Amino acid sequence: MAKMNYKKRWADLEKRIVVSPEGEEFEVDPMQDYFCDAKPRVHPPNKIAPLEKFANWCRAESIYILGFGTGCGAIEMRPLSSAMYDAYRFGVNWRATPRQATVFVIGGYASVKTMKRIVRSYEQMQGPKFVLGLCSCTINGGMYWDSYNTVNRLDHYIPVDVYITGCMPRPEALLDAIDQLKKRIKSGRAEGQNKYAENFEWYKANQKKIIKNWDMPDYSW
Amino acid sequence: MEQIIENIKKQFTLSDVTTAHGTYITCEKKDTVSLLTYLKDVEGFKHLVLITAVDWIEDNKFQLTYLLNSPKLKTELGVRTFIERSVWPEESEMQSAHHLWPAAKTYQRELHEMFGIDFPGSPEINDPLILEWWDDIPPYRRDFDTKKYSEETYYPREGRSTNDPSDYMKDQLYPREGEKNA
Ligand code: SF4
Numbered sequence: 115m116a117k118m119n120y121k122k123r124w125a126d127l128e129k130r131i132v133v134s135p136e137g138e139e140f141e142v143d144p145m146q147d148y149f150c151d152a153k154p155r156v157h158p159p160n161k162i163a164p165l166e167k168f169a170n171w172c173r174a175e176s177i178y179i180l181g182f183g184t185g186c187g188a189i190e191m192r193p194l195s196s197a198m199y200d201a202y203r204f205g206v207n208w209r210a211t212p213r214q215a216t217v218f219v220i221g222g223y224a225s226v227k228t229m230k231r232i233v234r235s236y237e238q239m240q241g242p243k244f245v246l247g248l249c250s251c252t253i254n255g256g257m258y259w260d261s262y263n264t265v266n267r268l269d270h271y272i273p274v275d276v277y278i279t280g281c282m283p284r285p286e287a288l289l290d291a292i293d294q295l296k297k298r299i300k301s302g303r304a305e306g307q308n309k310y311a312e313n314f315e316w317y318k319a320n321q322k323k324i325i326k327n328w329d330m331p332d333y334s335w
Numbered sequence: 336m337e338q339i340i341e342n343i344k345k346q347f348t349l350s351d352v353t354t355a356h357g358t359y360i361t362c363e364k365k366d367t368v369s370l371l372t373y374l375k376d377v378e379g380f381k382h383l384v385l386i387t388a389v390d391w392i393e394d395n396k397f398q399l400t401y402l403l404n405s406p407k408l409k410t411e412l413g414v415r416t417f418i419e420r421s422v423w424p425e426e427s428e429m430q431s432a433h434h435l436w437p438a439a440k441t442y443q444r445e446l447h448e449m450f451g452i453d454f455p456g457s458p459e460i461n462d463p464l465i466l467e468w469w470d471d472i473p474p475y476r477r478d479f480d481t482k483k484y485s486e487e488t489y490y491p492r493e494g495r496s497t498n499d500p501s502d503y504m505k506d507q508l509y510p511r512e513g514e515k516n517a
Pocket residue numbers: 185186187221222223248249250251252256257258280281282283
């Protein structure tokens with residue numbers, strides 16, 4: 115049984131010939147069914163200013179956080195959803211998958227192994243997307259600044275909108291950061307996604323420098 | 336505990352027994368796995384707490400410690416052994432203990448990755464565990480300079496300053512002292 119599955123998997127990976135409506139034949143790499151490796155595009159703001167303002171207001175008031183805790187600081191996200199801090203009253207929600215989330219809270223230090231997952235999750239999030247760097251570790255490495263396996267500056271790998279200092283910061287600080295992020299989004303300055311698209315080569319070079327087993331597509335969404 | 340050590344001494348040569356902070360016995364490399372088997376099967380040390388290593392770079396040796404626990408006697412026993420420390424990229428070698436405790440596999444993978452100690456026959460020993468495709472000296476060896484590596488690899492941010500904790504606390508607690516001395 116196991117052997118059959120194995121064979122079937124390989125058959126799936128073979129290129130297949132597809133005939134277009136015009137009768138043209140072309141090859142399709144089956145991996146393309148699962149991801150697209152086109153580079154990200156810059157999305158300019160809406161030319162009609164009031165519409166853009168309205169869109170930004172909508173974005174700011176529905177903050178869906180990706181439930182992916184990368185370091186010890188991520189523990190501060192849990193109290194936020196409890197009755198004491200109740201982040202839901204600010205329109206903050208937690209989401210299980212990158213596809214449903216708009217805000218990525220990097221909870222502290224990012225080791226190289228986690229960095230790979232961070233990059234993938236970030237690229238899978240649908241725009242507009244924003245990043246909160248929680249904890250000192252995301253700013254300058256924190257107490258792991260001379261460690262062999264944790265990155266020092268998060269903004270060399272993915273664009274960061276708001277940083278929160280502290281080791282670890284209190285939940286109030288995180289709430290304040292969400293507030294700051296809202297202000298940023300409303301004023302149209304939270305352009306991390308476009309920054310990523312513009313400097314795509316630079317970000318990729320930095321990521322590939324540390325992630326040695328790069329066995330995924332360059333851009334996966 | 337004394338009785339157990341007496342029993343062990345009848346069959347194995349122990350080079351050292353300390354009881355200062357818990358009981359630790361040191362045995363030869365070739366005896367280690369048979370001693371562990373004996374402790375597990377006869378003396379009832381059924382639980383492997385951890386396997387860890389120390390890099391004695393000056394003596395050119397790795398010290399391996401197997402910490403065992405006996406649920407029946409409610410006591411712990413450490414078994415130490417010294418193995419040859421190879422120069423990277425040569426790997427040191429040690430017999431595997433995964434047939435005694437399946438959990439030993441994970442510790443051995445970690446030691447392989449962090450110290451470059453090979454355990455031939457241990458399952459998945461060559462698969463990456465924490466570091467993925469590390470290509471430098473294993474990071475827990477003391478000749479690996481983590482600060483230098485970090486500075487070269489991870490773009491340190493400018494403007495970090497450090498305080499000597501003792502001086503800093505003195506200034507905080509006794510601000511007048513400094514003035515008097517000055
Ligand atoms: S800043 Fe402190 S609490 Fe935050 S991730 Fe780093 S070590 Fe952990």
